Amino acid sequence: MREITYREAIREALSEEMRRSPRMIIMGEDLLPGGGSFGMHLNFGELFPGRMIETPISEAAIVGTALGAAMTGGPVVAEIMYSDFMTVCMDEVVNQAAKIRYMSGGQARVPLVVRTPYGIAKGIAAQHSQSLEAWYAHIPGLRVAMPATPADAKGLLKTALRGEDPVIFLEHKLLYNVKGPVPEDGEHLIPFGCASVARSGTDLSIVATGLMVSKALEAADTLAAEGISAEVIDPRTVSPLDWDTIFASVEKTGRALVVNEATLFGSIASEIAATIGEKRFNALDGPVRRIGSPFVPKPSTPGLEKLSVPSALDVVRIAREMMPRRRAA
Amino acid sequence: MDNDLTPERLVGFWRDMLRIRAFERAAVYQSSLGKIYGALHSYEGQESCAVGICGALTSEDYVASTHRGHGHSIAKGARMDRMMAELFGRETGYCKGKGGSLHIADFSCGMLGANGIVGASYAIAAGAALNAKISKNGRVAVAFFGDGAVTRGTFHETTNMASLLKLPLLLVCENNDYAQYMHRSETMVFDNVADLASNYKIPGVQLDGNDVRAVFRAATTARERALAGDGPTLLELKTQRFTGHSSGDPQVYRTKASVDELRRTRDPIAAFERELMDAEMLGDGDAIRAAVDAEVAAAVAFAEASAYPNDEELFSDVYA
Ligand SMILES: Cc1ncc(C[n+]2csc(CCOP(=O)(O)OP(=O)(O)O)c2C)c(N)n1
Ligand SMILES: [Mg+2]
Numbered sequence: 001m002r003e004i005t006y007r008e009a010i011r012e013a014l015s016e017e018m019r020r021s022p023r024m025i026i027m028g029e030d031l032l033p034g035g036g037s038f039g040m041h042l043n044f045g046e047l048f049p050g051r052m053i054e055t056p057i058s059e060a061a062i063v064g065t066a067l068g069a070a071m072t073g074g075p076v077v078a079e080i081m082y083s084d085f086m087t088v089c090m091d092e093v094v095n096q097a098a099k100i101r102y103m104s105g106g107q108a109r110v111p112l113v114v115r116t117p118y119g120i121a122k123g124i125a126a127q128h129s130q131s132l133e134a135w136y137a138h139i140p141g142l143r144v145a146m147p148a149t150p151a152d153a154k155g156l157l158k159t160a161l162r163g164e165d166p167v168i169f170l171e172h173k174l175l176y177n178v179k180g181p182v183p184e185d186g187e188h189l190i191p192f193g194c195a196s197v198a199r200s201g202t203d204l205s206i207v208a209t210g211l212m213v214s215k216a217l218e219a220a221d222t223l224a225a226e227g228i229s230a231e232v233i234d235p236r237t238v239s240p241l242d243w244d245t246i247f248a249s250v251e252k253t254g255r256a257l258v259v260n261e262a263t264l265f266g267s268i269a270s271e272i273a274a275t276i277g278e279k280r281f282n283a284l285d286g287p288v289r290r291i292g293s294p295f296v297p298k299p300s301t302p303g304l305e306k307l308s309v310p311s312a313l314d315v316v317r318i319a320r321e322m323m324p325r326r327r328a329a
Numbered sequence: 330m331d332n333d334l335t336p337e338r339l340v341g342f343w344r345d346m347l348r349i350r351a352f353e354r355a356a357v358y359q360s361s362l363g364k365i366y367g368a369l370h371s372y373e374g375q376e377s378c379a380v381g382i383c384g385a386l387t388s389e390d391y392v393a394s395t396h397r398g399h400g401h402s403i404a405k406g407a408r409m410d411r412m413m414a415e416l417f418g419r420e421t422g423y424c425k426g427k428g429g430s431l432h433i434a435d436f437s438c439g440m441l442g443a444n445g446i447v448g449a450s451y452a453i454a455a456g457a458a459l460n461a462k463i464s465k466n467g468r469v470a471v472a473f474f475g476d477g478a479v480t481r482g483t484f485h486e487t488t489n490m491a492s493l494l495k496l497p498l499l500l501v502c503e504n505n506d507y508a509q510y511m512h513r514s515e516t517m518v519f520d521n522v523a524d525l526a527s528n529y530k531i532p533g534v535q536l537d538g539n540d541v542r543a544v545f546r547a548a549t550t551a552r553e554r555a556l557a558g559d560g561p562t563l564l565e566l567k568t569q570r571f572t573g574h575s576s577g578d579p580q581v582y583r584t585k586a587s588v589d590e591l592r593r594t595r596d597p598i599a600a601f602e603r604e605l606m607d608a609e610m611l612g613d614g615d616a617i618r619a620a621v622d623a624e625v626a627a628a629v630a631f632a633e634a635s636a637y638p639n640d641e642e643l644f645s646d647v648y649a
Contacts, residue, residue, distance in 0.1 A: 300429025
């Protein structure tokens with residue numbers, strides 16, 4: 001299969017869906033010059049005249065307007081330049097978009113996708129580096145995707161754009177230039193709530209989200225060399241979560257380690273770990289372990305920034321601790 | 330405070346503008362060498378705005394700044410060496426390397442912080458002004474912001490409230506025509522930011538941001554009004570940025586020729602320098618230039634010689 005970057009995969013999903021739904025529009029700041037802040041809309045101005053709505057710096061109005069347009073038409077993509085800026089439009093996301101279908105007794109359909117880059121990048125510090133997926137996942141009525149590969153980015157975004165519930169679509173900034181095989185198929189759709197087994201194994205289940213999937217896979221390589229067979233599960237969407245795949249893996253391996261980049265306290269990793277403990281206690285050979293960012297804002301300086309997020313080595317270290325001590329020969 | 334524009338004061342303005350420019354050029358250069366890790370938003374081209382406004386303030390007055398904040402820090406009295414160390418991510422930086430360019434703050438001179446969020450400065454400055462009013466400490470607060478930030482709701486919420494409460498606040502818009510890649514004609518329907526003031530029943534003054542004297546005088550008047558208990562003033566300074574939005578910006582939204590033209594015709598330092606020389610206030614200025622170059626070189630050397638913060642620093646300054 002041909003390989004394209006995560007960025008190109010997202011662009012492809014957007015352009016395929018723009019062609020497919022003539023009513024679809026994209027709204028946000030700095031969408032077109034140079035293809036947009038992250039180069040996502042290269043040539044979209046020429047390709048989709050009148051359908052790229054360039055906005056002022058007005059996040060609340062962007063998401064609120066996108067919501068109104070989605071309720072009466074759509075699909076609509078609202079782009080928020082960094083996910084940290086979602087905090088300035090949280091009423092529109094949490095009280096409005098998430099609630100209207102339910103509050104209206106099912107009258108509303110909300111084909112709205114809020115695309116936004118999250119996570120650390122290079123020293124851009126505390127207000128540009130956060131992973132706030134747990135905030136959104138906490139809200140009934142929102143669906144939350146965190147694709148870890150180019151193929152999943154394309155497939156999940158296309159599904160999101162064909163759905164009727166608001167989706168928060170989280171793209172990791174450090175994944176944009178990562179290449180991977182992506183189907184050219186215009187019907188490459190990945191359902192929400194369907195995890196992927198990124199690597200199969202028998203000794204330990206590592207459930208990882210977003211950028212942490214690649215750290216978990218790297219760790220699994222190291223562990224394999226030590227004779228530990230790790231299975232890596234990527235939930236792909238954190239709301240809804242695919243419990244069946246997670247539980248099946250834990251039943252097979254008897255050990256679960258959950259990894260996310262977000263601050264560990266109150267995170268998706270915590271939610272997954274708690275649920276495994278509650279629902280599959282009898283399948284476990286030991287406590288469920290979690291890895292996430294320490295409880296500090298993201299620092300700018302490179303050494304501390306590196307320490308402020310989980311690494312493949314952290315995964316290896318905890319995985320080793322989880323395995324039974326080998327007896328000396 | 331001596332508000333007269335004495336020759337010493339004018340030469341001081343020129344020197345501070347030079348200092349800001351030299352700092353920014355050095356930062357951009359060091360960044361190109363890979364010595365600075367995070368992104369930079371250069372203030373080059375807007376120097377007269379920070380210098381004129383901060384020239385009218387005391388070191389006790391408060392300033393809340395933006396993502397393009399280096400100039401505000403320097404003009405408010407922050408030390409270049411500790412600023413450069415912050416850009417270099419070193420423990421001797423103002424924020425121990427934890428903030429970086431976007432978050433330089435020096436509370437000792439009233440600089441409450443640069444900011445990564447567009448439109449966050451208004452309310453923070455208004456809060457400092459509220460404290461000044463309640464505690465009767467005789468200070469004013471300045472919110473710096475760009476043209477792009479006027480379209481945030483926070484502008485309108487804060488301006489209305491600050492006017493209602495008659496806060497000692499200066500709302501200083503540095504209108505450089507661009508919000509990242511968008512020309513102001515694509516982001517706002519009003520022609521002049523200053524015109525918005527009348528709706529909030531406060532004075533709104535538009536002026537040439539390159540005219541450091543005019544900026545200083547307008548800020549002085551606004552400060553006096555604020556201290557008299559008459560409330561905020563909105564100042565719109567027409568200015569320009571000479572560089573891209575941030576370090577990586579290829580500037581596809583404007584031509585190189587138009588930027589060259591700006592540098593040729595709208596350089597606030599060159600024009601002012603000519604005036605000072607014609608008025609024989611400056612001599613050749615070489616001694617000052619040399620001092621500025623030495624200060625910047627020392628700042629870079631200081632940053633380079635400083636250590637990175639210890640790992641434990643990750644966990645300090647936050648309640649856990
Ligand atoms: C709430 C929010 N939205 C978007 C951004 C991204 N952003 C940073 S600076 C900027 C442009 C700001 O333009 P302006 O206020 O005119 O300041 P200038 O860059 O011209 O100094 C944008 C869109 C942000 N940091 N915060
Ligand atoms: Mg601007």
